[in-house]
Amino acid sequence: MQLTDLHLDAIDGHVERVAETVAGLRPHVLVFTGDSVDRLDTHAGVAPSTSTPERPMARSSAATVEEYLAELPEPRRAVVSAVRDVVVRNLPEGYRETMSWGMICWELPLERYPDTYNGQPLAYAALAAQKSHFALYLNCVYQQPGGDAALAEEFRRAGKRLDMGKSCVRFRRLDDLPLEVVGRVVAATPPDEFVAQYEASRGK
16 A cells, blocks of 8 residues: 555644544544555655655645635635646646545546545645645656656756655745646646556556
8 A cells, every 4th residue: 555645644634633632622533535645755856855844734624625715814825726726727637626635636536437445536636735835746746657856857947946755745935836837747647647557556
């Protein structure tokens, strides 16, 4: 079983909520449902963070993207909205926007591909505002051999520093992201190709 950063983030949020529930601070917990998992890592060609990465807090209970955006303070809402707009404009047909793990997610619906190991939709990308940074999850990069190195090169050409784990691009300001690069990355993998990559990663 492989874990992506997105699912590790969800697990951490779940653990914190369980601890708070035991302490009587919260009456609910975050349920973890993910498809694949992987460790947080820094690859060759990707600049490491200058500080210990803060584990994101997937805590939003918003049921819709609109609710999620509405609960964010400005200017954080503006940053998330701008990145979301780029993703939505470039998202290949067949993926669906939803709320999962307390984040905005773009998934492959189960009616399109139900053969996942745990019966949950394949997560293509996700976006979240965390306490001290933003996180853009690009599983479409993570599943491609050499995809992270290629993304690092795209950032370098754009004059930007890439702070990335296995599938999570961390940024603090909108200007930290080359939005045209994000758009190209999101647009590059249609559902059939994403499924083929997923099946190859699982030895199918």
